[in-house]
Amino acid sequence: METAAPDSRGTDRLRVPTLWAPWTGCIQNPLLCTDQFLFPSFSKTGEFIWSEDGENRAENKQDHRFRTVYLKKKKNMEAEKRQRKKASMAKHKNYLKQTIKASGTAFLEVFHKLLEETNANTDDVFQYLQRVYHAIFFFGHINNPQVNPKDFFPADAWNTIQNVFQRPLAEYNTHLPSQTPYSILLEYITKIHGGRKESILEELEKRNKEFLVNFYKDEKNQLQPRNFALSATVISHSCVNKPNSANTYGSSIAYKGTVPRQIMIAISALLVWDKVISYEVRCKESGRGIQFPNDVCCDSYKFKTSNNKYKPVCPCTKCYESYIVKFDPKFVKTDKQEDWPHGNCAETESLSNLLRDNEDIRNAVHTYDNNKEIVNRENIIKRFANEHEDELQKEVKRLLESCRFHVNQNGLELFTPAAFAYI
Known part of the structure; x- marks a missing residue:
């Protein structure tokens, strides 16, 4: 295939065998697929040239009829693309x-x-x-x-x-x-x-x-x-490393889909989880981590559909940095992308349940401020109320309303099951 010298506009033109396609008003390139067309004209020296660049050729006033054909074809192709997408x-x-x-x-x-x-x-x-x-x-x-x-x-x-x-x-x-x-x-x-x-x-x-x-x-x-x-992909177990310690469990957020998962995390942070956990989840990367007593342990297990068995799994970076406990297996830094949101993991529910059930642990947890000063549970709860609660409530309402959920005038309410009526 030969290449002609550039014309006055500096565009290279190709000389190859061509077929005239009278139903389109253009020349069809037999070396390309059937829906690619070449738009002809003559250079200033009178040399016949053609180009695959329909839009550039259509800008030349002497090629008005080719412009009309090109735009019509382009419009039809865009309409077909929209139909396929729909x-x-x-x-x-x-x-x-x-x-x-x-x-x-x-x-x-x-x-x-x-x-x-x-x-x-x-x-x-x-x-x-x-x-x-x-x-x-x-x-x-x-x-x-x-x-x-x-x-x-x-x-x-x-x-x-x-x-x-x-x-x-x-x-x-x-x-x-x-x-x-x-x-x-x-x-x-x-x-x-x-x-x-x-x-x-x-x-x-x-x-x-x-x-x-x-x-x-x-x-x-x-x-x-x-x-x-x-x-739920992952199950987590938390306990205090003492005889007869209570065991608490949690699962990762088991709603498939980005928006349902966002809604469930927001509901849990606002109305369900211990507020110390909610505060850390809302702080995200800026959080300093919740310090648990040294004898608090947390181990997690991931379900494999290949053999229908659970396998021990180490915490992700988000959980490792958010909850300062003894993890088993220990945290291992990897290059794997962790694209799930804060609060999605099973450790969050498991440790929240531990705080709910164990008063000693509940009163002992703390975090740190920017000056590395200890912030106790009472002040963490105050910070959550002052810094996050109103914003979180608006976020929950916005997400719910986008899903055609009716928010009561009394505010956000959790479902409570009815008592069984014996007859």
Whole structure:
């Protein structure tokens, strides 16, 4: 292929065999794909030249008719691109809705089975099911596209659900969950196994496997384990290294999706977690870390779908810098990108629960100011109220309103399950 000398505008022109395409008014390059066209004209010396640069050629007034053809083709191509993008978005939304429905249905099936197999008493069954139903209905509501509560159940079960679980159905779009469904599951399993770590992990492995089996049992749905929307990747255990010390557990935020995760972290920081934990989460990188007593330990485990087992995992950089405790395994600095937000990790809920249950630890925690002076618990709580609470409340409302959630005039309220009525 030869290259002609640059014309007066300094543009190189190519001499190659060409085909005239009369239906477009331009020359088609047979060496390129069929939708690439060459725009002809003559140089000042009368030499025939052509270019792939339609816009530059169209700027020449003598090529007005080629400009018209080029702009028309460009407009059609842009319209086709918009149509393809629109179709792709519609397909993605449909798949996301399918994923959420399948996740919620699988979770409810497994949780019902767990309650039956462990012979839970009537009060526990009713209390836990209300909380799980509400948390799943809430998750469906704040997603885009939304998933209605009715979509999580078989048609023949809906009338019973409406009659028995009236409060979750009435308040899933007005009241906030205090935990994700998986966190509620972890709470119940901790209760039935008396806080014994090995038993809890074995039970969770069993239920996680059941989630995934139920989730993608219908092969035509083409759902993958990584798409399950209500599972926690990591579980964390905290305790004081003393005989008969209480064990507390927490899960990573088990709501799939950026906005649902942001909402749940913000709700937890404002209304659920111990305010010392909330303060550190809101400080993010500027925080000095919460100093726990030296005998407080924290160990975490990551679930692997490849073998349905938990594997010990060291803390991420955010947790290592935020919570000064004895981590096992120890922290290891890596180059891996940690793109999850502060507050997402299981250590946050686990240590918050430890502060809730252990008064001595609760009163002993502290942080440091910029002058490295100790800031005790009381002053941490004051700082949270003065520096973060109002801003956090506005953030929660803004996020919820963007998801068509109705914020009560009385402010933000957590969901409280109804008591079982014996007849």
